[in-house]
Amino acid sequence: MGKNISEKLKSGAVIALQGTLGTGKTTFVKGIALGLDITENITSPTYTIISEYYGKKALYHMDLYRIDSYEEFELLGTDEMIYGSGITIIEWSEKITDYLPDNTININISILPDKKRKIDIVGIQ
Ligand SMILES: Nc1ncnc2c1ncn2[C@@H]1O[C@H](COP(=O)(O)OP(=O)(O)OP(=O)(O)O)[C@@H](O)[C@H]1O
Ligand SMILES: [Mg+2]
Known part of the structure; x- marks a missing residue:
C-alpha cells in the first residue's frame, strides 16, 4: 500500500x-521509500526524531513520539522540510496538528480483530 501511494505523492507532499x-x-513508510527508489534501510526515527533519505524525491521521516512542544519541533528546522520539495511523513503528528499545512494528507492505520490493518487515507487526489 505504501509503495502504491508513493506514486501519487507530489513534490512537497506532507x-x-x-x-x-x-x-x-x-x-508503511518503508513501502513509500521503496516506491521512491530509496535503497537505504528505513529505521524508526524515535530517538533521532528525523531521518532523511534521497531517492526519486527527498523523504523526511519524522517521529514526534518524544517531542513535547511545537517549539521543540520547529527548532529542528522542520519548516524547511515541510515547505520544501521533498515528501514529509510524520508519525505521532497529533502533537502538532494545528501547525501542519492545510493540504496535509491524513493516513490513519488501525488494527482489525484479525490483526489485518485498516488504512484510511484522506487528501490524495
Ligand atoms: N500491514 C501489516 N500487517 C501485519 N503486521 C504488520 C503490518 N505492518 C506492520 N506490521 C508489524 O507490526 C509491528 C509494528 O510495526 P511498526 O514498527 O511499523 O509500527 P509503528 O506504528 O511504526 O510503531 P511505533 O508506534 O512504535 O512507531 C511490526 O512487528 C511489523 O512487522
Ligand atoms: Mg514507528
Whole structure:
C-alpha cells in the first residue's frame, strides 16, 4: 500500500501518519521509500526524531513520539522540510496538528480483530 501511494505523492507532499503504538506506521513508510527508489534501510526515527533519505524525491521521516512542544519541533528546522520539495511523513503528528499545512494528507492505520490493518487515507487526489 505504501509503495502504491508513493506514486501519487507530489513534490512537497506532507503526510500526517496516525495510528496507536505498533500499528505499522514505520512499515508503511518503508513501502513509500521503496516506491521512491530509496535503497537505504528505513529505521524508526524515535530517538533521532528525523531521518532523511534521497531517492526519486527527498523523504523526511519524522517521529514526534518524544517531542513535547511545537517549539521543540520547529527548532529542528522542520519548516524547511515541510515547505520544501521533498515528501514529509510524520508519525505521532497529533502533537502538532494545528501547525501542519492545510493540504496535509491524513493516513490513519488501525488494527482489525484479525490483526489485518485498516488504512484510511484522506487528501490524495
Ligand atoms: N500491514 C501489516 N500487517 C501485519 N503486521 C504488520 C503490518 N505492518 C506492520 N506490521 C508489524 O507490526 C509491528 C509494528 O510495526 P511498526 O514498527 O511499523 O509500527 P509503528 O506504528 O511504526 O510503531 P511505533 O508506534 O512504535 O512507531 C511490526 O512487528 C511489523 O512487522
Ligand atoms: Mg514507528
